[in-house]
Structure formats: structure tokens, C-alpha cells
Amino acid sequence: MAPLPSGTLGTLDPTSDRAVFRQIADQIRDAIAKGRFTEGAKLPSEAELVEHYGVSRMTVRNALGVVQGEGLVRAEHGKGVFVRPRPPVRRLASDRFARRHREAGRSAFTVEAEAAGSRPEVDSLEIREERPSPDVSARLDGARRVLARRRRYLLDGRPVEFATSYLPLDIAQGTPITEPNPGPGGIYARLEESGHTLDHFDEEIRARMPSPHEIKALELAPGVPVIHLIRTAFDTAARPVEVCDTVMAADAYVLAYQLPAH
């Protein structure tokens, strides 16, 4: 086996208190940060690292597990370990729900993604009546029956977000909101047509590691957190008319907000 190109990775310090697998992880992290391995580049194989450092394979795998958990590299079975490319980022602007952005027949997601040069897709996963969870019910002034609209958003074939909208049944019933395609301007346009002129939205943002289900649905790599956003829409009568629960792949999003200073 050929030795590694000199200089890409260093040697171990046997006098250090730091565990060997952490030293190796440090060196891999450092080499990526310094650009000695570029985006998409293949790291030395486990066997090469075993030879280079003179340690057992489990120690090398332990080190790779660390940098993989940090989201720096991705292992591909049978191929190798590769430096993770940074995916394209979707920016959510603070005026994204402004009325002027409701274009005829096309969702905000579609318009914005195409403007950014991406190929958007939306899966309508499910539309049905439900009893809301206590949290959703509380946000909807104690509603006991809601319409739930579940959907998933993809950019260039990659799932980036899934969302569930909950609407009080008395508001949604008998409107196009119960249809998979609610028509031009989306459900917010339909809410305003049925007399619920929108006043403002409250958004709550959390970040955490994904559940196994979320990892699967968003095809998340190890080391990628999710952003959990809960939005409540209020009409001009201060009634909450929709709760939207959204889980986003954190590496695909930047959220932008504007706050008044008054």
C-alpha cells in the first residue's frame, strides 16, 4: 500500500493525554479546515489510516465516527469516506408571507426556488380531519377538530422540509383548503377570501437533533440538526386561524427576520 501524500496528515503525540482517536479526529478536522481535503474529496481509506498511524482499525473507525458525527464527512459503503459538500441554502426572508408575494397559481416555495435556480417539488402527503394534539389545540384557542395538511418540500430532488398545517375545522370546511391544491395564493389567500384577513404571524424556532423518523424523511446525513419552526397565523380579529409545524434540514436553511427597534 502506498504511503499517504506527506503533509496531509500528521503523526500522533504519544506523550499527549488526548486519546489517540481524538488526535486522529483532530488532524482530519484540521486538514479539512485548511483545505488539504476539499469538498467531495476522498479521505484515505481506513486501511491506509491504520497503516499511517500504526493503530487498530477500531481506533481509526472511532476517529472517523467523531468527524462524521460533526457532519464534516460522509461514509459511502464500498466507496470510501468523503468530505461533505455544503448543500445549497434556502433563505427564508422576513417578508415571505407578504401579500404581494402570493402569485397566481404558484406557491411561495415554487416561485422562490425557481428564482434561485433550483428545481422545486412538493409532495402532498396527506389531508385529513384530526383531533389536534394538546399543544396545537392550545395554540388554536382550544379547537377540538382540525384539518391537517401534511406536505414535503424538495429542492433538486433532495427533501429539505416537511410541514403540517392545522386549521380549525369550522374555518377550513367547505373551502378549497380541503383540496390538495387550494388554488392561486395558497391557503392564506383562501383564508382571506373567507373573511379571515391575516394580521400577523408568530413564529417559534428551536433546533435539535432529528428523530429517526426525521432522519429518514429528510434523508439527513449524520451530524445535521433540524430546525423546528411553529408558526401561528392570526386574523385581524386576533383569532388564530392556522398553526404550521415545520421541520427543516438545518444545513439547507437560513432564516431571516427583521425586528423593529421601537
Added chain:
Amino acid sequence: MAPLPSGTLGTLDPTSDRAVFRQIADQIRDAIAKGRFTEGAKLPSEAELVEHYGVSRMTVRNALGVVQGEGLVRAEHGKGVFVRPRPPVRRLASDRFARRHREAGRSAFTVEAEAAGSRPEVDSLEIREERPSPDVSARLDGARRVLARRRRYLLDGRPVEFATSYLPLDIAQGTPITEPNPGPGGIYARLEESGHTLDHFDEEIRARMPSPHEIKALELAPGVPVIHLIRTAFDTAARPVEVCDTVMAADAYVLAYQLPAH
């Protein structure tokens, strides 16, 4: 060694395609979700799990590594593996920079934390002049010299956030902003006194896994992401007068915003 209390953990399915360590991780996750292990409770020791499942210790450790990486449990050397308690959460409201909240002599962080029944502390880490990074410079209209104020915030002794404010040197120089304690109402009050009445703030939010340095500074447990917030303050002349770069322990924060619907 006594057998485990029956029913807390199940048995392996040898016909399953799912790897043994993943099956074990699934059962531990499930047991926590179902409340069979409550917050702070000690999981069975590695040796007990080895006996219960009839697998090697490395397989058990692999499984524990999975749930540890998800932030569900924390290992304490010499003591055991424990279900992680949920830390108290700090809620950042959308009106947190309103002028009326600038209390005499006390920072917004201090006021709010005490109201929530926590014990707040602020470390002033460093105040100095710097050449800004290209990103900070761009946000400050190309400023070439800035004052950097670095500080760290703790709640009940736990570090939850560290932040660096950058201000154009021509604005900060000769004001109390260069002092560790800038006085009542903080640097925003001082900016307004020196003629830069604040108009609005832009905030950008990202979430990602922490760097080793961030893990250390925030004493983060495995499986806890960080929220990275970059705020730019604008005065009424539309000049950017401050950039604040903040890294928060994601398990300690909920961010709240209000968006207009107009």
C-alpha cells in the same frame, strides 16, 4: 448479577436485517420515550446490557453511542449512563430590543433571567480593536477597523451563549461602549445617545453542530446543536452600526418572532 427488571427492555430479533446495535439503541430510545426510564434515571450498566442481550461489550457501547449522539443520555465516567434532563429554556421574544425594555443599569439578559427565576451571570471576555472578517466588514458597509466586544452568558452557572459585538471604530471610539460596563441600557442606549437612533435589526439564524471550541465554551453535551444568530443593527439613517454574532446552546433556547402579514 441480577437480571434487569422485566419489561423495561425487550429482546433482539435475530431475523431482522437491522443491525444488533441499532435494535438495542431503538429499545433504549423507546423505553425513554415511554417513560420507563425517567429524567435523570440511570440506565442498566454496560455489563448488565451485555448480559441481557447476550452480545459483546463493543456492541452495547455502539448502541449507547447512538442514543448519546441523539442527546438522549449522558455517560458519567465511573457512575453510569443517565437519561438527560431537559434544561430550562430561555425564550427570546420578538420585542426583546424594544426601547422600553432598557432598564437602568441592568442588561436585558439579567432582567429577563431573574424574572424567569434563574441566576444570570455575564463574563466580559474581551474588548479590543480589530480588523473585521470579510463577512463582518461587508455587513458594516465595508468598515476596516471595528471594536469587538466578546462576552459569555450563563444561567444558574451553566454557559448558554457567547456573543461578539462588532461596532465601527468611528462610532464606538470615545464612548462608554469601549468600557466593560457601558452603563444603563447597554450599548444600544449609548449608540442612541451619540446620535445613532436605532431603526431596526436584521437577524439571520442558522443551526449546526458545534465546533470543538464551542463544545468546550458552552460545555455542550453530545447531540446538542448550536443556534448561530447574526444580528445587524441599523440606525434611522439606514447605516449599519453594530453586528452581533451569537452562538447559543440549542437546548437552552426558543426564539420567537412576529411577522406582519401585509
Added chain:
DNA sequence: AAGTGGTCTAGACCACGCT
């Protein structure tokens, strides 16, 4: 001293991807 997790070794067999 006994029990716990932390690290490491030296193997083994398997599944996947490429040539």
C-alpha cells in the same frame, strides 16, 4: 476493593461498488 465507563487491540465475516 468493586463497579463503572473510556480506550485500544487483533482479529473475523459481511455487504456494497467498482472493474
Added chain:
DNA sequence: GCGTGGTCTAGACCACTTT
């Protein structure tokens, strides 16, 4: 077929915590 990573075993020694 061969090289890759994925899983698993059966040990070993160490450091930390409690008794």
C-alpha cells in the same frame, strides 16, 4: 475479484466514583 466501509467478538488495561 478486490477494495471499501459495516458489524461483531473477546479480550485487555486504564481512570473515575463509590463503598
